[in-house]
Amino acid sequence: MTRTEQQDALTAARKLAPVLARRAAEHDESGAFPRADFDDLHAAGLLGLMAPTRLGGTGARFADYTDVAIELATGSGATALIFNMHASVTGALAHVPDDVARTLGAPDSYFVTRDRILAEASAGALYAVAMSERGAGSRLSQLTTRYERRDGGFRIVGSKAFVSGAGHADAYLVAAKSSEPGADGGPVVSYFLVPAGDGVTVEPTWNSLGMRATGSHDLHLDVTVPADALLGGVEGITLLLAQVMPHWLVASYAAVYVGVARSAIDTASTYLEERGLTHLPAVRARIGRADAEVAAARLTVAEAARRVDADPAALDTRRWVWRAKLLAGDTAARVAASMLEAAGTSATRRGHDLERIFRDARCGALQPPPSDVCADWLGVAGLGGDPERDTAVPRW
């Protein structure tokens, strides 16, 4: 792994951003999967970003990912969000050290499967995440999707919601609960990588205020998968992975919304320059304050990412991740709203980049964990408590 390869990936993302931006209005309008964007991401080698170089990938760390995600999101927030899900699957697999996996009980076959998944990503496979369920949100303990051993593999039955890229992924990371309780009588929740195909059907429910092109539809599963679809090769590994992965589920969103916020400023600035309105003091004050706020949010995401790479499970790392999520989500919404005021009525025409960015930007603070929950957790931690123990049940 050389830093050169990761720098190349960042350069590629930076070059792609304006290309994505040109298509973003159309994808937003139709709510269609950004096919051309992902063809470009594939061509640029970015689908293998998280895969190690020995498997044809870039060998990126989490901090490299956030840099890339911010760049992509300045072009298209929706494309960056879908990419984020793919990066979460591949990144989590790539970053669990072999010895940790072994300690968790991973059999030899796990490493073969993992390498195959990552090599296929390098070769262009796209993975999506099918974890949330209506009613349960993303709380694993509330899952209704079940699985049971069947024919040397597993039969999985259930329904998932908010599956970004649904219908366009090659495989889905699915969390499901065993039909049989564990040794301790408690629920056993496992992760599977379920290939697209028969038994995996998309119900097109996604039609949202913003981030429309993510196509985060419902996914219905009634499918039997081979044994090696069980991630880690061990049942019940989910909760443990969930502890290691919070950055992927939280900080990865944050990076996207920093990019969206940045694009709000850039779009407004270009527009104001074209219209000859840069001399207005109120406009300058809005641009100036937005600039500082987005710069700070970006640093916060970078710091969270740096710590995730250094010590992913530490409480302090989790606090940085919550700070990043809180600030990125709130900043994006506030900045995009202010930029719309700076630009004026004409920028609210549907199809205008700033109009779309305003809608996209509103979604960050609402994605789990929402800003109010992040603030509560940070407050508990700041007051010497443990958010996992002391907080009322979160709403997501």
Place this chain on the structure above:
Amino acid sequence: MTRTEQQDALTAARKLAPVLARRAAEHDESGAFPRADFDDLHAAGLLGLMAPTRLGGTGARFADYTDVAIELATGSGATALIFNMHASVTGALAHVPDDVARTLGAPDSYFVTRDRILAEASAGALYAVAMSERGAGSRLSQLTTRYERRDGGFRIVGSKAFVSGAGHADAYLVAAKSSEPGADGGPVVSYFLVPAGDGVTVEPTWNSLGMRATGSHDLHLDVTVPADALLGGVEGITLLLAQVMPHWLVASYAAVYVGVARSAIDTASTYLEERGLTHLPAVRARIGRADAEVAAARLTVAEAARRVDADPAALDTRRWVWRAKLLAGDTAARVAASMLEAAGTSATRRGHDLERIFRDARCGALQPPPSDVCADWLGVAGLGGDPERDTAVPRW
């Protein structure tokens, strides 16, 4: 004129609000003129709200109008905005005292025309406003629409933008500049009430973030109108009317956005009660702060309206109108954004009432004069200056 009739109008508006609300999502989706809403407004006698009782109307004052507009806007912001334009035309005509009109040079024929226009409103005619132009905004001095005397009437040629209800009004209030300069060599700007029909064509340009059902398309005019289409019966009356009418062009928006803000809270509250989430402290804090803020904005609109009725041209009245516009626009945007955070991701589905209200609510601060301009004017006035004289050229 009895207060009973105006109370009846308010009651009617209150009854219509939930009816409008049920249709609002569909009108927003299609961007179509809310035909059924206006049939209901007509049936409830509300198109004659501003016409005097002797002409079949309700004889409403401006303060009565704002009460009605707030109620209608809790049902549908777009319908209330179209209604606002109709009320502006009829209200301005109804509220200029006869002696003032005579002092301005209005001939006897003016009163006949005015009464006809108002009587037709009572009978169901709908009027729209065609004042803004691309590039000129709503600054009368920059108008490019021209008129000249022709065949005992006037030929009017030009294009207008942001004409709410375009294609569905029976007549349009059009501001145009005479092709000949006035006695002092300066431009002569006059108002006409141009009937729909040949020579008045709609170009469907409106496709906006919010307030989509207003259908505020472009209007192209190449039409000859009879002499009595000249409002006031006198050329050049425009600027004077513009001084009397600021409340219609500014405070009337404010009433609409107070209604929109109120509906954001009501919609979120209902949703949170249905989902059993009213115990969450962060949700309660959001509802509580929004409630206080909207209540204060509503009082500000009411105070501005009271003063408009008492002394429409006073500087102090104008300050109240700017306060109302500033607070209503900012409050609506802020409150709707907060309510979306209180309700969570599910409420961002397109077609969900709160999702539409969030988009509608963002538009108020941008409508002329935008919040930044209102703040500047209030600042100048608060510092002992005269905003009309001391301020840099406004951007709208």
Place this chain on the structure above:
Amino acid sequence: MTRTEQQDALTAARKLAPVLARRAAEHDESGAFPRADFDDLHAAGLLGLMAPTRLGGTGARFADYTDVAIELATGSGATALIFNMHASVTGALAHVPDDVARTLGAPDSYFVTRDRILAEASAGALYAVAMSERGAGSRLSQLTTRYERRDGGFRIVGSKAFVSGAGHADAYLVAAKSSEPGADGGPVVSYFLVPAGDGVTVEPTWNSLGMRATGSHDLHLDVTVPADALLGGVEGITLLLAQVMPHWLVASYAAVYVGVARSAIDTASTYLEERGLTHLPAVRARIGRADAEVAAARLTVAEAARRVDADPAALDTRRWVWRAKLLAGDTAARVAASMLEAAGTSATRRGHDLERIFRDARCGALQPPPSDVCADWLGVAGLGGDPERDTAVPRW
């Protein structure tokens, strides 16, 4: 009672405001009771503001009081706060209708006592409120001050905190708990008007960020009072009075802080004009936004006061009172902070009016019920609940 008398009182308050303002810095510096201010209030007849005209007073309603309090507070927030306590005592006595008092069991002697108290106020007596206790805040159920029947009167022993005007009042409204339980076994809390003198000692504990001249010191009581010191002539009347009086304990603060906020703008404006800085766009924007915000808070206080006069016990009235408290407290703090930024470093010199106003203004949101509690209560009420029943124990 004629409106003329109340208008005269308002005019007197308006004239006194600049006189109070000239002394405010000195009172703030020393933390001394504003003796000269109260001599002027007495001379202007304002100590009798709430007493009926038949007893030499002005016969003011609550709405009249808030108008007067706002004016006084533009001169000196601390003086207005002390006056507020006096007005609370006299206003509550004056506004409980005779028939209600009789229904509550007030004996004939009550009316004699009440009239004496109010007549003495008209003649210049000053009353203070000694209700809060350290630890218990203002929650009556937690009181530790006790009383027992003794020598045909009552012996009262305990300590009170935050007694504005302590050491300078002629008598103190004291809440105390009977040493014997009530008929139902529950605590009996009663109000007494305890004359200054032996057994009533002041411990000078007050030394606060803002509102320094209120001298809200601790008061130690070990005193025997005659029977007619029992307010209402009936034990256990406290809780009932507390239900009728929330406006005095809450909305009356709100009026003071609206005045303080207004004075922040006026002081900054004068300063900016003197320094020739009114052309700065950022300054104008700050003044403009502050102007609108304070105007709205003032309307909210006026609306709350109007409803308190019309229907003091209604839930809707209480909601308006909470709105007024929330907005006045938050607005004062925010506006004063912004005005300091508009004026710049020089205005932060101790003794500069704006420096004092900034500190005074910060106190409003903290006075009971603090803004966070008001927001919670409004949220509960807005979500269809009953704040008295559904809320977690408030912190004050």
Place this chain on the structure above:
Amino acid sequence: MTRTEQQDALTAARKLAPVLARRAAEHDESGAFPRADFDDLHAAGLLGLMAPTRLGGTGARFADYTDVAIELATGSGATALIFNMHASVTGALAHVPDDVARTLGAPDSYFVTRDRILAEASAGALYAVAMSERGAGSRLSQLTTRYERRDGGFRIVGSKAFVSGAGHADAYLVAAKSSEPGADGGPVVSYFLVPAGDGVTVEPTWNSLGMRATGSHDLHLDVTVPADALLGGVEGITLLLAQVMPHWLVASYAAVYVGVARSAIDTASTYLEERGLTHLPAVRARIGRADAEVAAARLTVAEAARRVDADPAALDTRRWVWRAKLLAGDTAARVAASMLEAAGTSATRRGHDLERIFRDARCGALQPPPSDVCADWLGVAGLGGDPERDTAVPRW
């Protein structure tokens, strides 16, 4: 220069912070110079922080300074501000590379003088900055302090304002204008290091809302200094130094206010834990949001410092410095105000740490360049302009 030495300095600062905190209330109350604090800073070797190791100092970079300043400011904002001035003088001298100094025309004697100044700092000398003047603010072009050649040295006559540590420094960095114009006819402004003593008198004018212990009094100069008091050994070097030093004059404040903001949270948290109020949701939300905001401001200061060390004159560096100043000042004021609301009325007692911190924290946004100016500059730069050229005259 080893990183160990700088790490030691940071550790020393961290240890001193609670010591400074224990004295801060007393220094604030009296407005007296924190003598004991500076004895401790001297003992810990921190007065030599910026001096190179070869001269007995720590050899700190700017980023090391900001780390130290943040720690000291968590103990006492006022002490950190005085220290900041000392560090600005020594840091600017230490960080101008020898070759740059030579290019600017520095004679050999300059290096001797510079080394003496820095060595004396390592040995305990304290330097202060006397640059601002009443009326001129810190704009060098408006200076009224004059100097002329006299007796082989320079006679300096004039008055300075806002001289933190006045009366307690061993020497003052003074900016003065030559009584003779330069070769190009323009004004020649030079820097002198004027020793305390005869001809340097303090007028105790400082009595401020916050940061009271800085003793930023007026300084009157009527003094003759030897030739080597001319900094750089060359007249007219001032403007050039001013270009290199913006970080010292701007970003160095930012570090102090980040420390103040952090101490607001820590103080409030401790207080809330002691009072058993950490379970209140509104309190937790306030702590949580403040935590995220301060963390982001701290990262911004660190990033600005990193860039100052790498490329002090770059426009991008200046943008980061303005971001740091804007965010640190605004964050400190907002966070301290919120913490006071979290803690409640008891924390507003004068002498309570949080009460002082609230006042100290309000000063950051007002110090030059104030937040509104930073926002404007950032806006101009963000819109492709050059703040030095395109902005209206700043107010400071």
